[in-house]
Amino acid sequence: MEITEILNQIYALPAASCRKLQEKITEASFPKGKILLRARRVEKTVYFIRKGIVRAYAHQNDHEITFWFGQEGEAVISMNSYIQNKAGYEDIELLENCDLYCLRSEDLHRLYAEDIHIANWGRKFAERELLRTEARLISRQFSTASERYQELLRDHPDLLQRVQLGHIASYLGITQVSLSRIRSALPSSPHQEITG
Amino acid sequence: MEITEILNQIYALPAASCRKLQEKITEASFPKGKILLRARRVEKTVYFIRKGIVRAYAHQNDHEITFWFGQEGEAVISMNSYIQNKAGYEDIELLENCDLYCLRSEDLHRLYAEDIHIANWGRKFAERELLRTEARLISRQFSTASERYQELLRDHPDLLQRVQLGHIASYLGITQVSLSRIRSALPSSPHQEITG
DNA sequence: TTCATTTTTTATCATTTGTAAAAAAAAATC
DNA sequence: GATTTTTTTTTACAAATGATAAAAAATGAA
Numbered sequence: 001m002e003i004t005e006i007l008n009q010i011y012a013l014p015a016a017s018c019r020k021l022q023e024k025i026t027e028a029s030f031p032k033g034k035i036l037l038r039a040r041r042v043e044k045t046v047y048f049i050r051k052g053i054v055r056a057y058a059h060q061n062d063h064e065i066t067f068w069f070g071q072e073g074e075a076v077i078s079m080n081s082y083i084q085n086k087a088g089y090e091d092i093e094l095l096e097n098c099d100l101y102c103l104r105s106e107d108l109h110r111l112y113a114e115d116i117h118i119a120n121w122g123r124k125f126a127e128r129e130l131l132r133t134e135a136r137l138i139s140r141q142f143s144t145a146s147e148r149y150q151e152l153l154r155d156h157p158d159l160l161q162r163v164q165l166g167h168i169a170s171y172l173g174i175t176q177v178s179l180s181r182i183r184s185a186l187p188s189s190p191h192q193e194i195t196g
Numbered sequence: 197m198e199i200t201e202i203l204n205q206i207y208a209l210p211a212a213s214c215r216k217l218q219e220k221i222t223e224a225s226f227p228k229g230k231i232l233l234r235a236r237r238v239e240k241t242v243y244f245i246r247k248g249i250v251r252a253y254a255h256q257n258d259h260e261i262t263f264w265f266g267q268e269g270e271a272v273i274s275m276n277s278y279i280q281n282k283a284g285y286e287d288i289e290l291l292e293n294c295d296l297y298c299l300r301s302e303d304l305h306r307l308y309a310e311d312i313h314i315a316n317w318g319r320k321f322a323e324r325e326l327l328r329t330e331a332r333l334i335s336r337q338f339s340t341a342s343e344r345y346q347e348l349l350r351d352h353p354d355l356l357q358r359v360q361l362g363h364i365a366s367y368l369g370i371t372q373v374s375l376s377r378i379r380s381a382l383p384s385s386p387h388q389e390i391t392g
Numbered sequence: 393t394t395c396a397t398t399t400t401t402t403a404t405c406a407t408t409t410g411t412a413a414a415a416a417a418a419a420a421t422c
Numbered sequence: 423g424a425t426t427t428t429t430t431t432t433t434a435c436a437a438a439t440g441a442t443a444a445a446a447a448a449t450g451a452a
Contacts, residue, residue, distance in 0.1 A: 060338045067337050079330055083323045089334075112316055119315040120308055126322035127279045133329045134275055138285075140336055141263050141369050142256045145409080165430065173337050178409055180431050341439080361400065374439055376401050399448065410437070418429065 001072045003101050006048050009073065011124035017117040024107040029099050036076060036100075037092040043081040045102050049074050052098030053162050056090040057170070066170040069159060075125070081105065095163060145174045146182045197268045199297050202244050205269065207320035213313040220303040225295050232296075233274050233288040238281060241298050243272040248294030249358050252286040253366070262366040265355060271321070277301065279322075291359060341370045342378045 003025055007018060027050070030036065037043045039058060049072050056068040067090075070076050078088030082105055111118045139148055149172055153160060160168065169179035199221055203214060223246070226232065233239045235254060245268050252264040263286075266272050274284030278301055307314045335344055345368055349356060356364065365375035 058334070058338070065337055067334055079327060083327055112319065113312075116309075116312040116315050119312050119319060123308065123315060123319040123322055126319055126326050130322050130326040130329060131275060131279055133326060133333060137329060137333045137336065138254070138263055140333065141261055142254070164428090175410060176430075177411080177432085181409085184431075360398090371440060372400075373402085373441080377439085380401075393452105395450100395452080397448100397450075399446100401444100401446065403444080404442090405440105406442105407440070408438085411435090412433100414431100414433080416429100416431065418427100420425100420427070422423105422425075 001050055003048065003050070006050075006073050006101070007121070010128060011121040013121055014117055017115050017121070020111060020115060021103075021108075021118060021121075024103055024111070026102045027099065028102055029097065030094055032094055032097050034094045034098075035091055036094060036098075037078050037081075037088065037090065039089050039091050040087050041078075041081075042085060042087050043078040044105055046082060046105055046108060047076040048101040048103070049076060050099040050101055052094060052096045052100075053159075054092055054094050054098065055163070055167055055171075056092045058089050058091070064170065066167045069163060069167075069171065071158070075129075076100070095167075140173065145172055145178065146185070148172050149179065149182050150186070197246055199244065199246070202269050202297070203317070206324060207317040209317055210313055213311050213317070216307060216311060217299075217304075217314060217317075220299055220307070222298045223295065224298055225293065226290055228290055228293050230290045230294075231287055232272060232290060232294075233277075233284065233286065235285050235287050236283050237274075237277075238283050239274040239277040240301055242278060242301055242304060244297040244299070245270050245272060246295040246297055248290060248292040248296075249355075250288055250290050250294065251359070251363055251367075252288045254285050254287070260366065262363045265352075265359060265363075265367065267354070271325075272296070291363075336369065341368055341374065342381070344368050345375065345378055346382070 003022060004018065007013060007021060013021070025048075036047065036054065037056075049070055051072060053072075054070045054076055055066050056070070057064045057066040059065075070092075076092055078090060078092075080086045080088040085105075108122070112122050113119075139151060143151065149168075152168070152172070165179055165183075166176045169176040172179065174182075199218060200214065203209060203217060209217070221244075232243065232250065233252075245266055247268060249268075250266045250272055251262050252266070253260045253262040255261075266288075272288055274286060274288075276282045276284040281301075304318070308318050309315075335347060339347065345364075348364070348368070361375055361379075362372045365372040368375065370378075
């Protein structure tokens with residue numbers, strides 16, 4: 001996915017402002033398994049995914065909890081670092097080889113202060129993430145684990161193909177065993193053979 | 197809580213920009229029980245709470261689920277209306293008599309387009325809500341119901357005094373019965389008499 | 393106060409989810 | 423293709439939560 005498309009689907013920028021932003025953006029590729037952002041650090045870079053898929057996770061007691069997946073077109077940031085310039089709580093791991101766009105947070109914030117279109121782009125960027133996060137919180141509050149799994153299957157079928165179920169279970173807030181039970185209870189569970 | 201304090205704690209505005217914003221803000225008072233914002237409507241107004249407490253809830257099957265409380269200094273908005281000019285999913289009810297500041301969403305968006313400081317104020321406003329929402333999502337993912345109750349007790353003890361437990365239970369994502377059990381299991385449950 | 397209403401707690405039983413361990417299946421490596 | 427490793431499913435039992443109903447407590451109104 002091209003960077004202009006990624007930027008403009010957040011908020012349509014005038015050409016001049018878009019150019020100013022693009023001037024600050026570089027590209028990089030990293031292999032599957034790389035930890036792109038680390039917890040307890042102030043991360044200085046904002047990434048956009050050109051190709052690939054990543055997960056954000058944090059540690060609870062001795063195990064990892066995955067709380068976000070990012071795919072093509074999405075921004076990869078440490079919320080605390082980007083918003084408050086503070087250390088974050090998330091590790092972000094590449095689940096596939098990834099092509100990324102890189103933007104220094106410092107450059108972005110300078111543009112926010114200089115260019116009203118980019119400031120409004122930044123507002124829309126935060127608002128979009130806010131809507132998504134609130135949707136997930138509400139889904140969490142309103143739906144059972146089984147319903148949440150089915151929503152994920154409906155809204156992001158690709159995710160189920162690209163990410164192992166242990167991560168999906170963690171993301172849904174249940175154990176892998178529980179997810180496995182939920183899957184086997186569904187009428188058309190994907191791993192079921194149709195005998196005939 | 198005064199409006200200048202509310203506005204400037206989101207993002208410190210230059211005096212001129214702050215004045216421009218304040219010019220568009222009016223005050224209003226409503227009684228306990230009033231439904232301030234309604235689901236399935238495009239709400240045109242953003243409120244800030246000068247005094248009082250409110251809850252946002254939505255309907256799931258036949259019962260209400262409370263998913264947000266707002267207190268002094270906080271903004272009361274329909275996310276969908278404010279961000280996308282679309283109908284919202286939440287009803288917002290006043291839990292006490294409230295004094296509110298009112299700002300037409302249309303006026304605010306016009307100022308976003310005109311004034312870079314206000315645009316950045318709007319960015320910070322969304323970013324603050326985003327951090328809070330993500331914190332709640334993660335709390336949800338990482339903590340048991342009992343732990344979430346204790347976090348609430350620690351971080352917002354006032355809320356427990358001002359809001360009935362049925363709403364709190366709903367907010368925590370459990371039934372009132374379950375919350376009651378959790379409370380009675382805690383060592384220093386607030387309703388326990390000390391006999392001596 | 394007294395009565396009526398609302399809110400909270402308690403009790404019982406069913407369901408869901410978690411934990412731990414093992415089996416099965418799939419993927420990766422040689 | 424065979425072996426090793428990882429991932430997923432299954433099983434058995436424990437713990438947490440939900441649903442329902444009833445009792446107790448708190449609140450509000452006359």
